[in-house]
Amino acid sequence: MIRIADLRHRLLDIPGLAVDARHIAVIGPNGSGKTTLLSVCSGIEEPEAGSVLLLDRPPSAVKVGWVGEFPDRTLLFSRVYDEIASTPRFRHRPCPETDRAVRAVAEVVGIRHLLGKKVAALSGGEKALVALAAACAGDPEVLVLDEADSHLDGVTAERVQRVVRESAAAHVLWCTQSMDVAATADCVLFMENGRVRHHGTPEEVFSALEETCFYPTLWRVSR
Ligand SMILES: Nc1ncnc2c1ncn2[C@@H]1O[C@H](COP(=O)(O)OP(=O)(O)OP(=O)(O)O)[C@@H](O)[C@H]1O
Numbered sequence: 167m168i169r170i171a172d173l174r175h176r177l178l179d180i181p182g183l184a185v186d187a188r189h190i191a192v193i194g195p196n197g198s199g200k201t202t203l204l205s206v207c208s209g210i211e212e213p214e215a216g217s218v219l220l221l222d223r224p225p226s227a228v229k230v231g232w233v234g235e236f237p238d239r240t241l242l243f244s245r246v247y248d249e250i251a252s253t254p255r256f257r258h259r260p261c262p263e264t265d266r267a268v269r270a271v272a273e274v275v276g277i278r279h280l281l282g283k284k285v286a287a288l289s290g291g292e293k294a295l296v297a298l299a300a301a302c303a304g305d306p307e308v309l310v311l312d313e314a315d316s317h318l319d320g321v322t323a324e325r326v327q328r329v330v331r332e333s334a335a336a337h338v339l340w341c342t343q344s345m346d347v348a349a350t351a352d353c354v355l356f357m358e359n360g361r362v363r364h365h366g367t368p369e370e371v372f373s374a375l376e377e378t379c380f381y382p383t384l385w386r387v388s389r
Pocket residue numbers: 176177194195196197198199200201202203
């Protein structure tokens with residue numbers, strides 16, 4: 167369960183929200199506060215007022231895996247292996263356990279062949295996959311993806327969706343500009359001017375957005 171109460175932070179103004187869904191898509195126009203909400207929910211930023219609880223705990227007490235829109239800004243290490251190993255190493259996991267975790271997650275994400283490479287030598291999409299693998303290597307309880315699919319080709323984007331679907335995280339908070347991806351979520355939050363204007367199942371939320379550009383293209387084709 168994700169609970170938000172009296173949240174105010176910059177433009178965010180969310181009096182109350184309780185979401186009991188695993189895959190939560192966060193959508194809305196540019197500048198509506200999606201990244202700000204994700205930052206507060208992941209504990210990257212402390213809210214100016216109010217609270218967020220993930221699994222009945224503050225975000226700082228939850229294992230959160232974060233994948234940002236621009237992996238160039240968040241990847242810290244020069245080698246792919248070290249980047250993915252960083253989360254278990256920061257948690258002081260033993261070397262053999264860390265090695266097993268790195269190889270297992272690289273296999274799942276489909277980047278085993280990149281483990282020995284320099285991060286600087288990767289393409290944008292490969293960096294996004296490394297960032298996803300690094301987030302998953304820490305066995306996150308909550309996985310937060312901020313438009314992580316925006317620079318990926320169709321096949322790679324589908325691979326990311328599969329990895330996210332199969333992860334053991336209790337909640338996946340996924341900000342996306344792909345309404346077709348959002349349509350596969352369990353719950354959709356539509357944000358506007360820092361507020362959650364609509365939330366509910368994809369059917370509930372998109373029925374309120376039918377006359378806007380936020381209606382999923384695949385639904386328009388088949389209705
Ligand atoms: N660190 C910051 N300091 C001050 N204002 C900020 C900061 N980060 C974002 N903002 C402002 O908050 C508003 C919401 O930004 P945010 O990045 O959360 O929107 P978004 O919905 O994720 O947008 P986009 O779809 O363009 O990524 C914007 O007007 C932005 O200028």
